[in-house]
Amino acid sequence: MIAAVKLLHVRFTEETHARSRFARELAAARKVDAFCTARVLAADLDGEAPYIASELIEGPSLREIVERDGPLAGEALERLAVGTATALTAIHHAGIAHRDVLARASERIDTLKDLRGKRICLSPGQTTGTMIRERGVDFVDVRGPDPAQCASQVADGSADAMVGDDLLIAGFGARLCDVKVEIAGLRLTTERYGVALRSGDPVACRKINEVITSMYADGTMERLLEEHLGRVGFRFETARPRLETC
Known part of the structure; x- marks a missing residue:
C-alpha cells in the first residue's frame, strides 16, 4: 500500500495554534467512513515533525486533465458543474459546517x-x-x-x-x-447542508470526487481558503470530507 504523508511545515511546528489545527484535521479525518475516503494509516502530532499518513488514491488532478486535454467545455463542463454540486452535498455530510x-x-x-x-x-x-x-x-x-x-x-x-x-x-x-x-470561532452548531442537483450521472459524480480528492491532497483547498479567508481568522477544516458514493 502506498501512503500520502502530510507534514506540518517546520516554520509552524513551534506554533500552538498550528498544531491544534493539525490535530483538528486528524480528528475530522478519523470521523469519515473508510469506504468512501482515504483511510488514516498513522499519525504523530507530538513529535518534532508532526505528520498524518493516509492511504494514497491515485488518479490525475484537474490541472493534469486540463493541461493534457485542454479547457473543459460543453457537456464535460456541465458534468463538472453538476458533479461539483454533488461534492458540495457530500462535504457537509461530514459535519464540517458551523454557525x-x-x-x-x-x-x-x-x-x-x-x-x-x-x-x-x-x-x-x-x-x-x-x-x-x-x-x-x-x-x-x-x-x-x-x-x-x-x-x-x-x-x-x-x-x-x-x-x-x-x-x-x-x-x-x-x-x-x-x-x-x-x-469568533464559537462554532455554535455542527450541521449538514444539501444541494439540489440533477440525478443519474455517476460518471460526473466520480470525476468530481476525483477533483475534490485532488484539491485536498495537493493542498489547493487549504491554500485557497487561507488566501481568501485567513485574514478574518476563519478556522477551516483541512481534512478531506466524506464523499458520496456514485
Missing part, C-alpha cells in the same frame, strides 16, 4: 454569553439569531437587507456583530478593507 459570529477585532466575543446586549445584525431568512435567544442569550436586533450590508454595518460600528454560516460570514468579512473583523 458562528463575525465581529470587529476590538470586540471580545469568546463565549456565547459575550453576545448578551450586543447589537447583532440579522438579514431576512436567517435563523441563527433565534437559536441564540433559545439558548438564553438576548441581544439587540439590528436589521440589514442582506449579509453584505450586515458586514458593512459591523465595519462602520452600527452593529457589533453578525451571525450565520461561518463560511458565508467569513467571505463577507474578508471583503472589508478598512477595518479588521474576525470570526
Whole structure:
C-alpha cells in the first residue's frame, strides 16, 4: 500500500495554534467512513515533525486533465458543474459546517454569553439569531437587507456583530478593507447542508470526487481558503470530507 504523508511545515511546528489545527484535521479525518475516503494509516502530532499518513488514491488532478486535454467545455463542463454540486452535498455530510459570529477585532466575543446586549445584525431568512435567544442569550436586533450590508454595518460600528454560516460570514468579512473583523470561532452548531442537483450521472459524480480528492491532497483547498479567508481568522477544516458514493 502506498501512503500520502502530510507534514506540518517546520516554520509552524513551534506554533500552538498550528498544531491544534493539525490535530483538528486528524480528528475530522478519523470521523469519515473508510469506504468512501482515504483511510488514516498513522499519525504523530507530538513529535518534532508532526505528520498524518493516509492511504494514497491515485488518479490525475484537474490541472493534469486540463493541461493534457485542454479547457473543459460543453457537456464535460456541465458534468463538472453538476458533479461539483454533488461534492458540495457530500462535504457537509461530514459535519464540517458551523454557525458562528463575525465581529470587529476590538470586540471580545469568546463565549456565547459575550453576545448578551450586543447589537447583532440579522438579514431576512436567517435563523441563527433565534437559536441564540433559545439558548438564553438576548441581544439587540439590528436589521440589514442582506449579509453584505450586515458586514458593512459591523465595519462602520452600527452593529457589533453578525451571525450565520461561518463560511458565508467569513467571505463577507474578508471583503472589508478598512477595518479588521474576525470570526469568533464559537462554532455554535455542527450541521449538514444539501444541494439540489440533477440525478443519474455517476460518471460526473466520480470525476468530481476525483477533483475534490485532488484539491485536498495537493493542498489547493487549504491554500485557497487561507488566501481568501485567513485574514478574518476563519478556522477551516483541512481534512478531506466524506464523499458520496456514485
